[in-house]
Amino acid sequence: MINHACNLFRCAVRLSIGLVFASQALADEGFKLVHHELAGGVHALLGPIGGRSHENHGLNANFGIIDTAEGAVLIDSGASLQGARLLEVEAARLTAKPVRWVINTGAQDHRWLGNGYFRNRGAEVIAHTLTAATQQRNAHAQLDSLRLVLKERFDDTKPVTANRLLEGAHITLNLGGRQIEVHYFADAHFPGDVVVWLPDKRILFAGDHVYVDRLLGILPQSNAETWLSAFEALKALGPDHIVPGHGSVSDLGRAQADTGDYLAFIVNGIKPLAEDMVGVDAAVAQLGDAPQFARLANYEELHRGNVSRAYLRLEAAQ
Ligand SMILES: [Zn+2]
Structure with missing residues (x-):
């Protein structure tokens, strides 16, 4: 495993002006996600293990980015529109491609409240029907509590669920030539x-x-x-590397x-x-x-x- 930890948000100079501003804003505050490349084109972005804060955009969780021939796959979309944009910066920096697919692993705020941003950008957002149902049930409570923490950084965040729903316990996706499985x-x-x-x-x-x-x-x-x-x-999958939800x-x-x-x-x-x-x-x-x-x-x-x-x-x- 290659462990490559760096301040991701200072590395965005090659990107478009808007993304650079978003990135620089984060760097100025001293907040950073830690990057690990687990295998060629498979990346983890590790957030802090403490609570949600205005400073961390509610990105106190881990995210994944998978490079494919046809675009990036993002695993979990962040807690807000602004947080989603920051994850997009990272995906572009690591893959030089747009986020074409988003997969939600859960229904907690930072797993999915960035979905609306990526759907507006034309990405396909993928979730299990059971995940999406929980997201819908929890949306209002999550919006109310997160708005208090993120304040103006939560502006324009809307609860948007997936536009591709998965059924069944074990699903195999082929995204940009990569075989990616989703298990419930x-x-x-x-x-x-x-x-x-x-x-x-x-x-x-x-x-x-x-x-x-x-x-x-x-x-x-x-x-x-x-x-x-x-x-x-x-455990029965026998993973060599685990990107946990936190840590x-x-x-x-x-x-x-x-x-x-x-x-x-x-x-x-x-x-x-x-x-x-x-x-x-x-x-x-x-x-x-x-x-x-x-x-x-x-x-x-x-x-x-x-x-x-x-x-x-x-x-x-x-
Ligand atoms: Zn969590």
Whole structure:
């Protein structure tokens, strides 16, 4: 693997004036996505592992760019129109081609709120029907909360879902001569989360199925139990490289340590408590300290809430 980290946003001088302005604006603020080239023409752009901010345009997540003979494929479109434009700058810098296809791996804001920008630019936006349904359900709440953070940088952002919808669990696409698979295993961080798999390169863009370096977040919509089974299923693909939804480019061992082991701790710990209906306070008292995961960023902020939300969901399923 070639590790090439640089300030991507200073490298845009070859691009058109508008894109250069967008790029320079980001460089001036000190914000940068970290670039890794995983194989010829397959790139990861890694955002910060902290929260959304005005400075980071809500790009606190990872994105993918795949070069093809007929244009670039972008994996996830960013959290806003402006964020989408910044990802377009990166795609042009890395491939010298326009973004012709966008694939959404999930329904969280930074996975899809840039779709409208790319559809206006003529790209085909591709999502699973289950992903698109969750996006639509969440759109208003996401717009309301993100507008408070991004302020004027959120202007003109519209919730636009895909114009090519995928059905079924395992879909093979041929985009510009590249074979690209989309797999839906089970509902995970959000209902309808999918992964993007490049079988010939053994590279997995895992979306929010996998968090590395930072603790994953179990939200009210997350299903820890099916997320764990989805995680087991993606392991069976046998990836050499995993681009997680958040955190560094990894292999299966890191993904297991930072995501799989944590999901197993949550599910296996909470299930018997939920069956006994011990109550959420008792569940948090028993599982609210997990020092083996305290090395992960955001542990203090997220772990106890994860326990309580996973408990409530599993108890409701009894
Ligand atoms: Zn995420």
